[in-house]
Amino acid sequence: MKPIKAGLLGLGTVGAGTYHVLQRNQEEIRRRAGRGIEVSMVAVRNVERARKIINSGIVGSEVEVVADPFAVVNNPDIDIVVELIGGYDLTRELVLQAIANGKHVVTANKALLALHGNEIFEAAQAKGVMVAFEAAVAGGIPIIKALREGLSANRIESVAGIINGTTNFILSEMRDKGLDFNTVLKQAQELGYAEADPTFDIEGVDAAHKLTIMSAIAFGIPVQFGSAHIEGISQLQAVDLRYAEQLGYRIKLLGITRRTTVDGKEGIELRVHPTLVPGARLIANVEGAMNAVLVQADAVGATLYYGKGAGAEPTASAVIADLIDVTRLATADPYSRVPHLAFQPTELADVPILPMDEIRTSYYLRVTVQDQLGVMADLTRILADAGISIDAVLQKEPGEKARTDIVIITHQTREKYVNAAIAKIESLATTVGKVVRIRLESLG
Amino acid sequence: MKPIKAGLLGLGTVGAGTYHVLQRNQEEIRRRAGRGIEVSMVAVRNVERARKIINSGIVGSEVEVVADPFAVVNNPDIDIVVELIGGYDLTRELVLQAIANGKHVVTANKALLALHGNEIFEAAQAKGVMVAFEAAVAGGIPIIKALREGLSANRIESVAGIINGTTNFILSEMRDKGLDFNTVLKQAQELGYAEADPTFDIEGVDAAHKLTIMSAIAFGIPVQFGSAHIEGISQLQAVDLRYAEQLGYRIKLLGITRRTTVDGKEGIELRVHPTLVPGARLIANVEGAMNAVLVQADAVGATLYYGKGAGAEPTASAVIADLIDVTRLATADPYSRVPHLAFQPTELADVPILPMDEIRTSYYLRVTVQDQLGVMADLTRILADAGISIDAVLQKEPGEKARTDIVIITHQTREKYVNAAIAKIESLATTVGKVVRIRLESLG
Structure with missing residues (x-):
């Protein structure tokens, strides 16, 4: 079977890593995928530097190196565009253009997808192409x-x-x-x-x-x-x-x-x-x-x-896994492919993201207080009044005289109740400075 | 799109778990897969008990329960056979028959695949059907x-x-x-x-x-x-x-x-x-x-x-993920599907499994010795002569008088050298009983 042709946008850390792993493991990859994956074109700002990287590979003479990324995106011989430039203005344009040209896209660009994912996935869906992005999250971990x-x-x-x-x-x-x-x-x-x-x-x-x-x-x-x-x-x-x-x-x-x-x-x-x-x-x-x-x-x-979660070859591992998956699923009925956001595009839910005030978790609170009788009673009273129960308390001398750090771990409560209680604690005459508040998850 | 029809062989722990999860999460699964997955037939030894399990579900009246597993395997309306019986004689026959009938197979049966996998995968390949087995290893972990x-x-x-x-x-x-x-x-x-x-x-x-x-x-x-x-x-x-x-x-x-x-x-x-x-x-x-x-x-x-790695629902999680994957890849060109053993069947390598004598690892050795001058010197001499270097030593009184436990951690060496050294150590007059040998992996 003919090798599939990929065009690389960018040959920085991840781009060079992808190129090198594709070269080094080409046999292993071909034995798995059933066909080779060939980088036939690369777009980079510094063409000379890119030639050096490519010539250091095992085979590389057939790779066309260009300065204009649109030359890759618009090349009819390219099956898959691999976007490894980063940033989300130029790349948005490039990815949308690749999709418009009917090409599948593989990208490691989390910013692009977090900001413009909905638009990109919609365009890809309409055109019947895939946008794969394993490398965008947690590097080489699948x-x-x-x-x-x-x-x-x-x-x-x-x-x-x-x-x-x-x-x-x-x-x-x-x-x-x-x-x-x-x-x-x-x-x-x-x-x-x-x-x-x-x-x-x-x-x-x-x-x-x-x-x-x-x-x-x-x-x-x-x-x-x-x-x-x-x-x-x-x-x-x-x-x-x-x-x-x-x-x-x-x-x-x-x-x-x-x-x-x-x-x-x-x-x-x-x-x-x-x-x-x-x-x-x-x-x-x-x-x-x-x-x-x-x-x-x-x-x-x-x-x-x-x-x-990062680095040239761990990220390349994910990019290439996507290349193989796209090669594989390219032959499947588009409706049966893995949906971009896991669920079919018509089946996305309209559940709101909650404001932080509404979340429920536990809290670590550090209050620096003047060492005075009744301070602990005041703190615990404020928390009790707010309906916040206490899981653990630690009292420590931070080294400054006449001051004490009181650390409180709360049970689960809503963030707005904690914030209100903190405001009251900070208004006590015995409280020094701000209360430090760090959220706690038991992950049980 | 019409739901895909699955036939279940077995309704024990994993079978019932699979049935229940498919029922409970049917909406979630349909939103992902783009079509429903329906259990339309179940084969079990105890038909009465199976009816109870099925009737306890949300919908279940349309499930046909039979005692003969071949009735499922030979039913032309079934798209995928899910083998959850266990054992490797009857199941081998059933799976091969399902394949011969052009059905895809999902199984959680590690024994069957470890023993008869090559035969089964070859038959599936020839017939252009898939055998999926995520549930066979480490339960719900993909x-x-x-x-x-x-x-x-x-x-x-x-x-x-x-x-x-x-x-x-x-x-x-x-x-x-x-x-x-x-x-x-x-x-x-x-x-x-x-x-x-x-x-x-x-x-x-x-x-x-x-x-x-x-x-x-x-x-x-x-x-x-x-x-x-x-x-x-x-x-x-x-x-x-x-x-x-x-x-x-x-x-x-x-x-x-x-x-x-x-x-x-x-x-x-x-x-x-x-x-x-x-x-x-x-x-x-x-x-x-x-x-x-x-x-x-x-x-x-x-x-x-x-x-x-086990249990009704964790294993069901893997079985159903396979059902969805098979549904999806059923529409792909068979050559482009994920190969059963990850590599294309024509590309399997002929690398031998090594006998244990040839493996290289580190060792924990516990030698119980009579508390006598020169014992440690004898042990370390035997190891040195065998070319085995020592990483750590621990000497302990096991509680019996005049005896000492000597624990030695070795660096990496070949198993045959360690076994030879152990034989020598056991032949020492000061050694009591057998040497305990446990392998050690740094996993660094």
């Missing part, structure tokens, strides 16, 4: 496939994931070495684990892109990045990691999405924030730059998927 | 899909899994409570975690069935159950779990399959046995009846898949 196909018998209840390696690396280092955020960030940048401008990672935006995609697939709803609640780790203090540890928890940046019912109405939680997780959970023990996704579903129960 | 599709870009290097819940439950309890094997087995039987005749589980046969299937898929070789090395946990002593713990390891029953090179020739290791694993590894922390599979592959690196 989590899109697991959610969309592996668990297709289930009503999925929740997805909770460590889906940003940079922040997990930073949190692991902060905990291990007792260092503060800024010190570790600087080290991470020196080691190449964090980018020069790390905002997207450390502020949770990258994780929210990925979570938005998983949420859509898990629950059969459109992608709704605009409704995601996003908090990063840059405000986390080393002292809270230490206290969490003493209480038997670890702090992880989790992306959490969950079905819930508020006042009798269905809603979906969609949130990225630092989270206390019981130390005994497997996911609490995912260290360094690794990713893991925990899925709760009605029939199968809890399943967990772990691996490298 | 590990077949991950190995066969999710990691299809990779050269897979090794698979190591906790793939039998009964034995993992027993080992967790032995470690937790310091109890011996027989005591815990009895408790496990009372709790329903072990069967009345637990031989297949505790002696590693069930794990070897599953490992055989994963090995074939990972490396593109035929199923070769007859060449698997199988050791269970019934001979494990509580003292060795304790010593392992003191050295920083846990003992798990692992199924391990790995590419290797011996004397310049390619070979594949295929073995189930108790294994020491460093306590810090995620897989070492998989407790109770849970399953986990760790895959090493060249592009993606290490990935791990965790979840429930």
Whole structure:
């Protein structure tokens, strides 16, 4: 059978990784797919640099290198366009053009899909082509496939994931070495684990892109990045990691999405924030730059998927798996292919994403107080009045005289009740500064 | 679109689970698959009991219940036969007959596929039908899909899994409570975690069935159950779990399959046995009846898949995912479907399974010795002469006077060298009884 022809947009880290793995494992891939997958055209800004990468491969002379990505997208000989440029303006245009030309698309671009996924999937559906994006979430872990196909018998209840390696690396280092955020960030940048401008990672935006995609697939709803609640780790203090540890928890940046019912109405939680997780959970023990996704579903129960969430070859692994899948399903009746968002496009549900006020979870609260009789009684009274029950309390001398840190772990409650209670606690004369509030998930 | 019609063979734990999940989640499944999946016929030994199970469902009146499984297999209205009977004589006949009748087959039967997989897949290939078996390995964890599709870009290097819940439950309890094997087995039987005749589980046969299937898929070789090395946990002593713990390891029953090179020739290791694993590894922390599979592959690196490996609904989750996949791929060009053993049938490799003498791993050795000068020197001399280097030594008084337990962790070596060294150690006048030898994998 003739090899399928792929055109690559971009030959950066992931693009070069994809090219090299396709070359190195071409036999293995052909033995699986039943036909070869050939990169016949590459579009890059720096054509000279690209030629060097390609010539370092086993065979490469037949690859056409161009500067104009539209030359790939409009080339009638290309069967599949592989978008590995990043960003969401030019790539939106390129992907829509590829679809209009009747080409299948494989992309690793989470931002593009989190922002323009609905438009792109609709165009692809109308044209009868596939847009595959395993590499957009959790790198080489086949989590899109697991959610969309592996668990297709289930009503999925929740997805909770460590889906940003940079922040997990930073949190692991902060905990291990007792260092503060800024010190570790600087080290991470020196080691190449964090980018020069790390905002997207450390502020949770990258994780929210990925979570938005998983949420859509898990629950059969459109992608709704605009409704995601996003908090990063840059405000986390080393002292809270230490206290969490003493209480038997670890702090992880989790992306959490969950079905819930508020006042009798269905809603979906969609949130990225630092989270206390019981130390005994497997996911609490995912260290360094690794990713893991925990899925709760009605029939199968809890399943967990772990691996490298970034990097040239782990991401290439997912890109190429998509290439093989697309090659395979290209011959199937379009209606029978795996739907982009797991559910048939006519079957997406209209369940609202909940505002944060309405979510239910537990909380870690740290209150610094003046060491005075009756302080604890005041705090516990405020929480009791708000209907918030207490799971654990830790009292610590932070080193400053006449001050005490009181750490409270609450049982589950609605966020708006906690926020109201915090406002009251902060208005007490004995409270010093702001209350630190970190959400806690038992993931039981 | 018309619902697809499935015929169920067997309505035991997994059969009833499959029936119930298909009923409960029929809307969710239809929204995903684009068409309904309907159980229209069930074959069971006890027709009355089956009617009760079916009538307890939401809709069930249209299900025909028969005593003769061949009536399902030969019914022209059935699209997919779901074999959930177990055993490998009658089921072999039924599955081959279903294939001959041009029906797709979904099965949870690991024994059947480990023993007769090659014959069955060949028949299916010739007839252009699919045999799907996600439920045969690790219950609800979509590990077949991950190995066969999710990691299809990779050269897979090794698979190591906790793939039998009964034995993992027993080992967790032995470690937790310091109890011996027989005591815990009895408790496990009372709790329903072990069967009345637990031989297949505790002696590693069930794990070897599953490992055989994963090995074939990972490396593109035929199923070769007859060449698997199988050791269970019934001979494990509580003292060795304790010593392992003191050295920083846990003992798990692992199924391990790995590419290797011996004397310049390619070979594949295929073995189930108790294994020491460093306590810090995620897989070492998989407790109770849970399953986990760790895959090493060249592009993606290490990935791990965790979840429930047995039970009515976790297994049903996998059975139904297969039903949906088969429904979907039924419309694809047969050549483009996912090959049964991951690689195209003409592309299976002829790499031999290695005899145990040739495998390379590390070892835990416990030698009980008479407390005498020079004993340690004798032991270490024997190992050094055999070219085996030592990673750690632990010396313990087992409580009997004038005796000492010497525990040695070796670096990697070939099994035949260790066995030869053990024979020499056992022939020493100072050695009491047999040397306990447990393999160790760093899984790094």
